[in-house]
Amino acid sequence: MDIADEIKLRCVLDKTKPSFIVHVAALSNVEKCEIERDLAYKNNVLPVKILTEWAKENDATMLFISSDYVYDGGRGKFTEDDQALPVQYYGLTKLQGEDIVSKLKKHIILRPTVIYGWDLDGMNFFMQLFRKQKDKQEMKVPVDQINNPTFVNDLCELIVKILKTPDKYGIFVSTGPESMNRYEFGLQLCDSMGWDKELLKPVQTLEFGQLAKRPLNNSTSSEKVCRMFNFDFNDLKTNLEIIKNQIENNL
Ligand SMILES: NC(=O)c1ccc[n+]([C@@H]2O[C@H](COP(=O)([O-])OP(=O)(O)OC[C@H]3O[C@@H](n4cnc5c(N)ncnc54)[C@H](OP(=O)(O)O)[C@@H]3O)[C@@H](O)[C@H]2O)c1
DSSP: TTTTOHHHHHHHHHHHHEEEEOHHHOOOHHHHHHHOHHHHHHTTTTTHHHHHHHHHHTTTTTHHHHHHHHHHHHHHSBBBBBBOOOSSHHHHHHHHHHEEEEESSSSEEOOSSSEEOTTTOOHHEEEEEHHHHHEEEEEEESOOOOOOOOOHHHHHHHHHHHTTTTTOOOOEEEOOOOOOEEEEHHHHHHHHHTTGGGGEEEEEEGGGOOOSOOOBBBBOOOOHHHHHHTOOOOOOOHHHHHHHHHHHOOO
């Protein structure tokens, strides 16, 4: 279903009557959002409006997956207390979504970043590097983009924990515990997975010639969400062992 189609979306909501809505879908291609702004608004903002209105009318709780791209990548170590100041259209649509959802009393907004995991059809950084390594191809990786890579399983476990915790609402940075630049992340993946580091080529972000500006120093702290929900994100090493196990067991 196209969730920007209000009639269809409302019809499904009226039939299923969720007490808790977890809104994950988005146009997440940052370059495409920059170029096709109407499409980005249609996919990233409009459905949030419809879902939030329905949640308000039906006293449902809304959990919205936002992004660390609401930050400008200036000084790093971002928390929920820092001003959101997106530097590209994708981040702006996520912030517009946050503004809509946060008007609802029962709202939870999570800001993850660089979500990685084992997903054969997926385009996350781990999978992109996996495919390049399989084909013995080089991969250019930025050395100047710092984030806290977030394991998808951790994020799912956090969401389940939030679902089970009544009456705690707000905005939460929800990222992994370690800050690193993308090249360092790639090196750690190579180390753990036994991949060829020589195929990783460190480059500056500007060399990609991308249209949408990237936040560079976007390291974050998830101290608040961990404290509020008594949650721990695993470290990268542990998560890579979990992925190895998933691959070995065809999970
Ligand atoms: N990936 C990251 O590192 C990252 C970091 C921070 C935040 N996030 C956020 O996390 C969420 C998931 O990201 P992701 O990387 O998993 O994205 P993804 O792989 O691009 O998946 C997004 C999904 O949303 C669906 N979708 C988009 N517009 C839709 C619409 N109008 N109706 C129905 N389905 C629609 C897409 O369906 P189709 O495939 O059919 O288009 C796709 O299945 C997004 O909200 C994203 O902004 C991601």
